[in-house]
Amino acid sequence: MSETAKYTRNNPYQATVTVNELLTAEGSEKETRHIELALEEGMHYTPGDAVGILPTNRDEAVEEVLKALGFTGDERVLDHYKVEISFLEALRSRLTIGVLTRGAINQYAKLAPTVEGLKHLSGLDNKARAEEYCYGREFIDLATEFPGVITDPQQMFQVVGRLVPRMYSIASSIALHPGAVQTTVRVVRYDSHSRTRQGVASGHLGERAPVGATMPIFLHGNNNFRLPENPDTPVIMVGPGTGIAPFRSFLEERKATGAKGQNWLFFGEQRKALDFLYQDELEGMVKDGILTHLDTAFSRDQQKKVYVQDRMQEKSAELFEWLERGAHFYVCGDASRMAKDVHTALLDAIAKGSNGTLEHAEAYLNQMKKDKRYQLDVY
Numbered sequence: 001m002s003e004t005a006k007y008t009r010n011n012p013y014q015a016t017v018t019v020n021e022l023l024t025a026e027g028s029e030k031e032t033r034h035i036e037l038a039l040e041e042g043m044h045y046t047p048g049d050a051v052g053i054l055p056t057n058r059d060e061a062v063e064e065v066l067k068a069l070g071f072t073g074d075e076r077v078l079d080h081y082k083v084e085i086s087f088l089e090a091l092r093s094r095l096t097i098g099v100l101t102r103g104a105i106n107q108y109a110k111l112a113p114t115v116e117g118l119k120h121l122s123g124l125d126n127k128a129r130a131e132e133y134c135y136g137r138e139f140i141d142l143a144t145e146f147p148g149v150i151t152d153p154q155q156m157f158q159v160v161g162r163l164v165p166r167m168y169s170i171a172s173s174i175a176l177h178p179g180a181v182q183t184t185v186r187v188v189r190y191d192s193h194s195r196t197r198q199g200v201a202s203g204h205l206g207e208r209a210p211v212g213a214t215m216p217i218f219l220h221g222n223n224n225f226r227l228p229e230n231p232d233t234p235v236i237m238v239g240p241g242t243g244i245a246p247f248r249s250f251l252e253e254r255k256a257t258g259a260k261g262q263n264w265l266f267f268g269e270q271r272k273a274l275d276f277l278y279q280d281e282l283e284g285m286v287k288d289g290i291l292t293h294l295d296t297a298f299s300r301d302q303q304k305k306v307y308v309q310d311r312m313q314e315k316s317a318e319l320f321e322w323l324e325r326g327a328h329f330y331v332c333g334d335a336s337r338m339a340k341d342v343h344t345a346l347l348d349a350i351a352k353g354s355n356g357t358l359e360h361a362e363a364y365l366n367q368m369k370k371d372k373r374y375q376l377d378v379y
């Protein structure tokens with residue numbers, strides 16, 4: 001068994017944090033961090049892979065739940081493997097209390113079949129209402145609004161799901177950083193329903209993972225997001241925000257291996273002065289000739305918002321010329337809007353460049369997908 005396979009989500013490696021730095025400047029609306037973790041000798045990854053990180057819930061969040069349920073935390077419970085642990089530990093590291101799901105509401109309602117408010121939120125008939133209720137809420141909101149339902153701490157294993165790892169695209173090449181894995185993490189923070197909240201894993205990495213701390217991690221292969229086998233093949237990478245992560249890994253790998261293929265990166269964020277992640281490194285790569293083109297789109301730096309897809313449109317002729325030369329095209333980052341807009345801009349560039357119809361562009365792109373020349377890592 002390889003070292004990578006030795007550590008899994010159920011048997012993670014305790015990695016030590018060696019760097020945890022803010023990439024965004026003060027005043028930015030985002031908090032994006034660069035995090036480095038030390039690996040055990042023999043652990044290996046390939047550019048395009050991700051690292052799975054198992055977070056723990058915040059102490060304050062655990063305390064709030066204990067208080068709302070009326071337990072001390074010293075109670076004994078059996079975890080998912082039937083190992084006896086304290087209820088405090090269960091809430092800290094085993095149970096999803098930071099995100100509320102419809103499944104949790106349904107289970108909670110089963111324990112209190114006579115509570116009217118819960119009836120209105122549970123079952124298939126109330127799916128939409130429950131989904132709306134879940135948005136921006138955590139288990140504490142449910143426990144506070146409908147108290148007295150949990151009478152035995154063990155019931156929490158029935159109600160809420162297991163605390164699961166979060167994936168982060170690897171931002172480094174192991175060829176340049178032996179024994180290390182690096183990531184680019186945006187810390188999720190928001191206010192909702194009169195509470196200040198944070199993402200479980202990104203909050204953990206942002207606030208409770210100083211240099212020297214350990215985090216349970218595992219490496220997660222992704223064969224659907226790979227540099228071309230031929231080092232001479234050009235690549236076009238579109239990675240706004242934390243979508244930059246795997247492309248930093250790609251570029252480092254190409255630098256380390258002396259690959260001759262051309263590299264073109266589209267990066268976008270809100271403001272150049274505050275949010276240009278890895279600016280010095282990327283500009284250095286342009287100087288060194290590693291990056292043939294670096295096109296940036298800072299949406300809030302001018303009145304009219306400009307995004308990566310707009311930059312693609314401006315360069316559509318050259319983009320098509322690269323595709324015709326066999327370039328591979330990669331997209332990483334936001335799945336909800338960005339990836340769709342980039343897809344449309346790409347279709348447009350193909351249609352314009354080939355003087356063809358949209359149908360022809362779609363067929364061209366489908367062929368690229370089949371040839372593994374159009375790869376996405378979106379979340």
Ligand SMILES: Cc1cc2nc3c(=O)[nH]c(=O)nc-3n(C[C@H](O)[C@H](O)[C@H](O)COP(=O)(O)OP(=O)(O)OC[C@H]3O[C@@H](n4cnc5c(N)ncnc54)[C@H](O)[C@@H]3O)c2cc1C
Binds near residue numbers: 169185202203242245
């Ligand atoms: C393959 C893959 C690669 C990834 N790579 C990266 C990466 O490189 N960098 C990176 O930062 N992330 C990456 N992610 C996302 C990452 O895995 C986590 O999903 C992210 O960090 C949030 O996790 P969390 O535990 O901090 O938040 P969670 O505790 O899971 O909370 C997130 C939830 O909070 C709620 N929420 C968030 N904002 C609001 C709001 N404004 N209002 C109301 N509710 C809200 C939503 O329900 C949301 O689902 C990747 C994901 C995948 C699948």
